[in-house]
Amino acid sequence: MSSESSDESGGPKKTICPYCGVGCGIQITQDEDGEVNFRPWADAPVNEGSICIKGGAATQSVNHEDRLTDPLIRDDDGELREATWDEAYDLIVDEMEHIRDEYSAQAMGFYGCSKAMNEENYLIQKLARRYGTNSVDTCTRMCHSSTVYALKNSLGEGAMTNSMEDLEEAADVFWIQGANPGEQHPIANSQYFRQAVLEGATVIQVDPHANKTTRSFEIDETDRHMHLQLEPGTDIPLLNVVIKTILENDWVDEEFVDERTEGFEHLQDTLEDFDKEAAAEECGVPLEDIELAAEKYAKANNAAIFTGMGMSQHTCGVDNVQNEINLALVTGNLGRPGTGVNPLRGQNNVQGASDVGAMPNVLPGYRDVSDPEVRADVEEVWDFEIPAEPGLTNVEVSHEIGNTIHGLYIMGENPVMSEPDTNMVEKRMEELEFMVVQDIYKTETAEYADVILPATSWAERDGTVVNTDRRTQRMRGVDKVHPNTKDDLEILCDVGNRLFGDGSFDFEEPEEVFEELRQVAPIFHGMTYDVLGEEGVHWPCYEPGDEGDPYLYEDGFTTESGLGQIEGVRHQPPKETPDDEYPLILTTGRIIEHYNTGTMSRRSATLTRVEPENFVDVHPNDAENYGIEDGDYVTLKSRRGEIEVEARVTEDIKEGTVWTTPHFADAAGNRLTNDVLDERAKIPEYKAAAAEIEVTVEPDAPADD
Numbered sequence: 001m002s003s004e005s006s007d008e009s010g011g012p013k014k015t016i017c018p019y020c021g022v023g024c025g026i027q028i029t030q031d032e033d034g035e036v037n038f039r040p041w042a043d044a045p046v047n048e049g050s051i052c053i054k055g056g057a058a059t060q061s062v063n064h065e066d067r068l069t070d071p072l073i074r075d076d077d078g079e080l081r082e083a084t085w086d087e088a089y090d091l092i093v094d095e096m097e098h099i100r101d102e103y104s105a106q107a108m109g110f111y112g113c114s115k116a117m118n119e120e121n122y123l124i125q126k127l128a129r130r131y132g133t134n135s136v137d138t139c140t141r142m143c144h145s146s147t148v149y150a151l152k153n154s155l156g157e158g159a160m161t162n163s164m165e166d167l168e169e170a171a172d173v174f175w176i177q178g179a180n181p182g183e184q185h186p187i188a189n190s191q192y193f194r195q196a197v198l199e200g201a202t203v204i205q206v207d208p209h210a211n212k213t214t215r216s217f218e219i220d221e222t223d224r225h226m227h228l229q230l231e232p233g234t235d236i237p238l239l240n241v242v243i244k245t246i247l248e249n250d251w252v253d254e255e256f257v258d259e260r261t262e263g264f265e266h267l268q269d270t271l272e273d274f275d276k277e278a279a280a281e282e283c284g285v286p287l288e289d290i291e292l293a294a295e296k297y298a299k300a301n302n303a304a305i306f307t308g309m310g311m312s313q314h315t316c317g318v319d320n321v322q323n324e325i326n327l328a329l330v331t332g333n334l335g336r337p338g339t340g341v342n343p344l345r346g347q348n349n350v351q352g353a354s355d356v357g358a359m360p361n362v363l364p365g366y367r368d369v370s371d372p373e374v375r376a377d378v379e380e381v382w383d384f385e386i387p388a389e390p391g392l393t394n395v396e397v398s399h400e401i402g403n404t405i406h407g408l409y410i411m412g413e414n415p416v417m418s419e420p421d422t423n424m425v426e427k428r429m430e431e432l433e434f435m436v437v438q439d440i441y442k443t444e445t446a447e448y449a450d451v452i453l454p455a456t457s458w459a460e461r462d463g464t465v466v467n468t469d470r471r472t473q474r475m476r477g478v479d480k481v482h483p484n485t486k487d488d489l490e491i492l493c494d495v496g497n498r499l500f501g502d503g504s505f506d507f508e509e510p511e512e513v514f515e516e517l518r519q520v521a522p523i524f525h526g527m528t529y530d531v532l533g534e535e536g537v538h539w540p541c542y543e544p545g546d547e548g549d550p551y552l553y554e555d556g557f558t559t560e561s562g563l564g565q566i567e568g569v570r571h572q573p574p575k576e577t578p579d580d581e582y583p584l585i586l587t588t589g590r591i592i593e594h595y596n597t598g599t600m601s602r603r604s605a606t607l608t609r610v611e612p613e614n615f616v617d618v619h620p621n622d623a624e625n626y627g628i629e630d631g632d633y634v635t636l637k638s639r640r641g642e643i644e645v646e647a648r649v650t651e652d653i654k655e656g657t658v659w660t661t662p663h664f665a666d667a668a669g670n671r672l673t674n675d676v677l678d679e680r681a682k683i684p685e686y687k688a689a690a691a692e693i694e695v696t697v698e699p700d701a702p703a704d705d
Contacts (some may be wrong), residue, residue: 012039013476014534016465017055017117018458019595020588021345022046022164022188023467023536024055028459030478036459045535046164046467052186055593057606059459062481064603066441068454069482080452084487085494088451093498095450096436099407105132105387109397109405112138112358112490113412114350115600116461119513120488121349122364123505124411125494128503130384134360135405138353139596141393143309144419146317146681148345148354154325156558159351161340161548162304163469163538168192170338173300174203175293177324178235178310182212183592185468188344189216193306197224198266200394202300204293207310208232208290208587209617209659210652222322226293230283232587232657233688234576235311237279239323240571241287242294244271246330251298253289255334260557261329263566272566279571284654293607298331302338309346310589312685317678319569329564335444335553345468347596348458352466355524355539356517360391365521378520382504393682395419402431410437411488413453416444417597417665418686420673423641424564438491443599444665453504454485461487463510464532464537469550472527473536489513508515574688575676576639578656582690584622585657586638586672594663601663614664615646618693619655621646635694636660641671644696658691 011623012027025044028111042049068238071088099107104420110128112121123139129138133539140148148158151704155161167174172184174193181189182405194216197203202224203217208231217225229676230238246252247268280287297303305328324341333339345351357364369372373388397405398419429435429448437446438453445454461477486494490512496505507513518525526541538548554561578585579594593611594601601607616636618628628634630649635642636658645667653659662669674689 003178009263013478014041015459015475015477016473016598017051018058018348019054020185020501021347021350021468022185023348023465023471024051025186026058028059033478034063034481036478036481039294045189046471049668050187053593053610054601054607057604060606061600062459063458067482068440068442068452068485070454072452072482074380074450088453089494089498092436092451094682095407096252096409096499099434100132104393106135106344107404107406108133108135109392109394110136111394111408111410111413111415112136112353114139114347114353115312115458116349116353116412117461117465117510118349118352118356118472118486118517119463119510120411120492121353121358121512122517123489123492123496124409125356125358126382126504127492129386130382130496131261131542132387133320134387134389135359135397136358137323137394137397138350138358139347139413139418140350140354140359141395141683143346143350143681144343146312147307147321149681150318150321150325151341151343152366154322154559154567155334155341155553157552158354160342160469161552162337162342163240163471164188167304167342168196169194170302170340171304172201173297173303174201174306175206175297175303176203176306177206177214178312178320179306179308180207180211180213181306181344181587182214182216182344182591184308186345186592188468189213189680196223201223202296204228204296206230206235208654208657209589214593219548226289226296227286227652228289228293230285231563231654232585233314234283234571235320236283236316236571238290239275239327240271240285241276241279241290242282242297243267243323243327243330244274244276245291245294246298247271249295249298251295252330256332257330261564261566262561264330267326267566267568269328270570291392297327301459302336303331303333304339305341307341307343312343313683314688315575315676315678315685317683319572322567322571323482325564326566326568329566334564337551340551346590348467348471348670349465351468351470352464352472355466356445356521359392362475363520364517365523375462381516381519384502384504385677395677395682395684398425398428401428406432407434408436410435410445411492412439414432414445414597414599415441416448417662417668420670420675420686422668422671423638424675438488440598441603446486448689453491454482455491456480456485456487462516463489470538471536472524472539474532478586489687518582575685576674576688576690578690582638582692584691584693586636586689586691587657587659587687588662588669588673589659591661591663592663596663598663598665602665613646614643614661614667614669617650617653617659618647619653619657620649620651621655622658623649626695628693628695633696635696636672637692637694638672638689640674642670643667643669659701
């Protein structure tokens, strides 16, 4: 499975940045010592050569001294030792067969990886289903599963409705709610969104936290930026104020609503007795500001909504996104350039991992696994029976460890860091009978593994990924840095062939896997590696010769009725609210310098130098009440744990709210977060928990005279 044939030998390889979901093109080279280095790709289709701080430092982690170089097995004494690949494979097969025989196939859980290629995620979900379970999931569960759920049910497809290019060219208003593209999608923010504002567009940002996005739109000689700084967890009442204002002022696109939607009466009934003044007070935003924002959105020729984890990571995440969909539908802002509801995906292939079926309820192409006709269609290609019952999500799998779950197969994910309530996740991991982890480093999760398999990095292998606006692109790798590592694809084929021996995992190259994917996922059917080329193609691409769709729903929605679904929703407070013991609201988010669980970014010298440790933002009034000075170290506590972090006193956060990140293992924000779930999408409530602060290190005392 060499990557040597992926590009002209000896020259730079054109590939895709491994960090966020924008899909920026970069080039990589490899010197005689195997060192991998970054080079810009001037005419890359998405970013045209621009790159953010993470992208420019992306290759620094490839040759890091922490790289796994040989398989590791945990002996009876509990210590890990180096092993051969055959030893590791034999143990994996023996333990997986034992768990299936002793319990059932449902006793294993499988984790795909949002940083791995489409082909690799396709294979791990196929491996799980060939083993006999649908309990396979990826970190899309942790970031946008509620968004996918709402979009798929109300519009038909669980992805961005539009492309960044058409949004920049055609949108008059950008409504950005619960997303921070200035830090999480910096090239999209600078190349597309900010550029549109410079050319006359208006931005309405809805976020409890002022951030780089806020500051990026503070452009001289323009007032085309509003920041509605609401209280965490009050997105539904704020949007209900917006929608009721639109109804009161007859700003509804009645023709669009009549011809292309259903459920409008339910929305009207929901808002009939809705008190806008009380809702605005609950949100902590002046009513006149919300009404002005409603007018700007409703009167725009083309208005686009951008949504992020600030909306999705709540127990009411599905309803949060549904209300954004309601706003777009009642104003007719769908089905043409510059409009839509657009989730900004956080990882380089979190979209693709979902697209290829690494989720417990759908097969590749978002086809319902419980539908017998769908299963029969896929079984004809796979030649084995697919379980009919949807499986457990990754958080549900974690909750079931020691009960119905006895083994885990984890590819490239780090649930000890990424799942909420880290202390409890660690305790559960200790109860597992068997766990195999394949990764490039010994992650916090791998510390609990019985077998660790050394994988190649993103820079050393070929495959495809799907960016945030559904553009499927090819990645191309250099030669292996460490000779005894293997591509994730090769590992999965080796394990599958040893477990089953029926030819269902006989693949030599990623392109062969992609060709099978095309047969079972209609949204990819018209694509080939040659068609993807260097530009990529937006799915859906149903037939050979299709050029893909930069924007969706021009002629109709892909719901069962063909109509967009409007559904009124009511406010639900977070499951944990402040009280006397924990009087603050804790919310979390990412920063530009680091990424997700920090597995790669914390191994970059540049990124670690800029932001070496975790911190908490505290409002000046709260700092005064607690006796905190800027730069003090404090203990940030919740009912689930505590971490020690530096306090940064800032008006970026609202009084009564504190804000921290999940990136740093030695002070992991997820030791504090709540693992309660949205009942439908099963996403945890990362964005709101009750918290308290204690000063742990006093400021330096003045020296004696």
